[in-house]
Amino acid sequence: MRLDLLDAGDPRAEVRAVFSWSYQNLPGDAARVFRLLGLHPGDTVHVEAVAALTGTEAGEARRLLGVLVRASLVHVGRGGRYGMHDLLRAYAAELAVRHDSGPDRKAALTRLFDHYLAGAVAAMDTLYPDGTEPDGDPDTARGWIEAERPNLAAACTYGAAHGWHRFAVALAGTMFRYLDAGGPVAEAVAVTASAVSAAVALGDREAQARALSDLGRLHRRQGRLDEAVDTYRRSLALYADLGEHAAEAVALRNLGSVHWRLGNYRQAAENYRRAGERYERLGDAAGQADASVRLGLVDARLGDEEQATKRFASALDLVTRLGDRFSEAYVISLLARLSRRPADLERAATHLEQSLAVMRQAGDRTGEAYVLTDLGVVYARSGRLAEAADHLRNVVVLHRRIGDRASEAEALNDLGQVLLAAGDAADARAQHEQALALAQEIGDRYEQARAHDGIGGPHRELAQQLFAALAVPLP
Numbered sequence: 026m027r028l029d030l031l032d033a034g035d036p037r038a039e040v041r042a043v044f045s046w047s048y049q050n051l052p053g054d055a056a057r058v059f060r061l062l063g064l065h066p067g068d069t070v071h072v073e074a075v076a077a078l079t080g081t082e083a084g085e086a087r088r089l090l091g092v093l094v095r096a097s098l099v100h101v102g103r104g105g106r107y108g109m110h111d112l113l114r115a116y117a118a119e120l121a122v123r124h125d126s127g128p129d130r131k132a133a134l135t136r137l138f139d140h141y142l143a144g145a146v147a148a149m150d151t152l153y154p155d156g157t158e159p160d161g162d163p164d165t166a167r168g169w170i171e172a173e174r175p176n177l178a179a180a181c182t183y184g185a186a187h188g189w190h191r192f193a194v195a196l197a198g199t200m201f202r203y204l205d206a207g208g209p210v211a212e213a214v215a216v217t218a219s220a221v222s223a224a225v226a227l228g229d230r231e232a233q234a235r236a237l238s239d240l241g242r243l244h245r246r247q248g249r250l251d252e253a254v255d256t257y258r259r260s261l262a263l264y265a266d267l268g269e270h271a272a273e274a275v276a277l278r279n280l281g282s283v284h285w286r287l288g289n290y291r292q293a294a295e296n297y298r299r300a301g302e303r304y305e306r307l308g309d310a311a312g313q314a315d316a317s318v319r320l321g322l323v324d325a326r327l328g329d330e331e332q333a334t335k336r337f338a339s340a341l342d343l344v345t346r347l348g349d350r351f352s353e354a355y356v357i358s359l360l361a362r363l364s365r366r367p368a369d370l371e372r373a374a375t376h377l378e379q380s381l382a383v384m385r386q387a388g389d390r391t392g393e394a395y396v397l398t399d400l401g402v403v404y405a406r407s408g409r410l411a412e413a414a415d416h417l418r419n420v421v422v423l424h425r426r427i428g429d430r431a432s433e434a435e436a437l438n439d440l441g442q443v444l445l446a447a448g449d450a451a452d453a454r455a456q457h458e459q460a461l462a463l464a465q466e467i468g469d470r471y472e473q474a475r476a477h478d479g480i481g482g483p484h485r486e487l488a489q490q491l492f493a494a495l496a497v498p499l500p
Contacts, residue, residue, distance in 0.1 A: 044116045047096050055092040060125060061133050062099070062109060063117025066183035067176035069106040074176070077140035078133050104172060138192045141180050144169060145199045152387070153202060167388055170203055178216050185219035185226075193223035194232045201239050206389040210428030214243045234263035238276055245283050248430035248467025253283045274303035274312055281319060286431055288470035294323045311352075314343035318356060326471075330363050337363070351392075354380040358399045362406060370407045377403060394423040398436060401443070410447040417443060434463040438475040445479065454480055 048056060058079050062070070065078060076086040090107055093099035099107050109117065121130055148170045151161035170177075177200060185193035197220030204213035217240045224233035237260035244253035261276040281296030297319045304312030321336030337360050344352040354376035361373035377400040384392040401416035417440040424433035437460035445453035457479030464472035 044098075044113065047098055048116075048120065051096060051098075052092065055089045055096075057125075058086070058089045059093055059098055059117050060121040061117075061130075062093075062107075063114050063119070063121050064130060064134055065114075065137065065176075066179040068179075069102055069108040070176070071104075071106050071172070074137060074140055074173075075107065078137040080133070080136060106172075135189070138180055138184060138189055138196075141173065141177055142192060142196050142199070144173065145177060145196060149199055149203060163387075170200075174204075174212075178212050181216045182219045185223040190223040190227045194220050194227070194229070194236065197223075197236065197239075198232075205239075205242065206391045207427070209426070210243055210246050214240065214247065217243060230263050231267060231269070234260045234267065234269070234272065234276075237263070238272070238279065241276075241279055241283075245279075245286065246427075246429040246431055248434075248463070248469070250283055250287055250431075250468050254280065254287075257283060270303055271307055271309065271312075274300045274307070274309070277303070278312075278316065278319065285319075285323070286467075286469050286471075290323050290327060294320060297323070310343050310347055311349065314340040314347070314349075314352065314356075317343070318359070321359070325359075325363065334360065334363050350376075351380050351383070354396075355399060358403050361403060365406060367407065370403055373403045374400065374407065390423055390427055391429070394420050394427070394429070394432065394436075397423070398432075398439065401439060405439075405443045405446065410443055413443045414440060414447065430463060430467055431469060434460045434467065434469055434472045434476075437463070438472055438479060441476075441479045 048059065051059060058075065061078050062075070065074075070078075072083055072087045072090065075081075075090060076083045079086060079089075081089070090099060094101055094107075098113060099109055102108050125133075147161065148166035151159045151166035152163055152170075154160070177196060181193050181196045181200075184190070184196070197216045200216060201213070204216060217236055220236035221233060221240055224230075224236050237256050241253045241256035241260060244250075244256055257276055257280040261273060261280060264270075264273040264276055277296045277300035281293040281300065284290070284293035284296060297316050301313060301316030301320070304316055317336045317340040321333040321340070324330070324333035324336060337356055341353065341356045341360065344356060354373070357369075357376050358373040361369040377396055381393065381396045381400060384396055397416045397420045401413045401420065404410075404413035404416065417436055420436040421433060421440060424430070424436055437456045441453045441456035441460065443453075444450075444456060457476045460472055461476035461480065464470075464476055
């Protein structure tokens with residue numbers, strides 16, 4: 026709501042008069058804090074951020090906030106955070122423009138943004154240490170990010186739109202791994218799109234390529250597959266032109282993953298092969314393993330289980346030598362699904378259960394959903410249908426909370442198949458119908474075919490046609 030609406034006549038003009046009376050009775054230093062709070066792009070603020078915004082010590086900021094609270098211009102919320110009514114914030118911002126110079130306002134916001142960036146870097150270094158022991162308490166770091174996440178997102182989008190371009194690029198890049206792991210995806214998209222526009226404004230092609238790559242992943246997870254293809258292609262072109270071969274390999278791999286979702290398996294395989302070639306030239310064993318896994322998934326979907334098994338075995342050897350326990354558990358589960366031997370399935374379940382504990386301890390909801398999916402499939406192949414259904418229901422909930430619509434459609438179909446095997450045909454059909462609606466909306470042809478097959482009846486012939494078009498045998 027715009028503040029000038031208060032001038033439209035009584036009683037709104039009286040509200041402005043009350044604001045003005047309260048402000049005029051403030052001491053000068055408290056009045057300055059009130060004005061600068063109007064510049065803050067978020068809804069609530071912690072005292073440390075107020076100290077940064079106003080250039081004061083935390084104790085002094087707390088004292089001045091107390092003055093504003095007693096004047097009913099600021100209220101105290103949960104966790105010692107301070108907020109203002111939207112109309113008061115607009116009034117404060119108007120006063121700041123009137124009484125504080127442009128350089129002073131810019132300096133205040135720059136201090137605030139530096140505070141948020143430093144806090145985000147420290148928290149991410151704690152949560153995702155680069156091969157070293159974390160410096161700090163992970164629970165504290167995660168708590169800080171969760172509390173400040175709305176402000177970090179607001180600061181990033183504001184910075185990109187108002188000239189703090191380097192800040193927007195740096196904050197979005199710092200936060201991406203956390204936002205991608207914990208969602209919601211829509212918020213991550215807003216932050217990352219801001220980084221793209223800020224990088225374009227800077228003329229920083231490397232930053233633009235990196236932000237586009239991140240944005241492509243988010244579009245894919247949202248089910249905006251055509252946009253993901255376009256975004257990844259833009260990123261790939263920039264990386265190729267810059268000679269960034271490692272990043273180019275990642276972009277190729279990611280572009281292949283979108284084609285996989287679209288059912289373009291030949292194109293997906295071509296992208297994976299090109300990525301694998303680059304990883305091999307770079308001596309990147311982890312990248313080679315990933316490319317081998319993805320090519321194996323294409324082989325399996327096209328019905329060549331022998332070739333898929335060879336690729337998975339090759340990848341397993343690489344990730345085991347690298348000590349990558351998470352990837353090792355995943356590849357073991359892929360091999361177990363193909364072999365279907367009880368001992369292999371039991372081994373896969375043990376490894377996946379260990380990965381699940383790690384993901385939950387780290388608070389990685391995306392990783393947790395992926396592991397639960399694999400574990401649910403392994404349990405189902407082992408005849409543990411009730412446990413499989415429980416896991417897959419949790420997966421559906423997680424993907425909905427995160428906003429990963431592409432994975433949600435897959436999980437709904439997985440759940441439907443397990444429920445049908447357990448004898449609950451009605452619930453199974455309901456899950457497949459939800460999956461069908463979602464898969465049609467996002468253009469995932471394979472999940473559409475699975476859903477039609479699960480619904481059965483008059484849809485069976487359509488499912489046969491879709492699977493045939495995809496060159497995939499019915500499961």
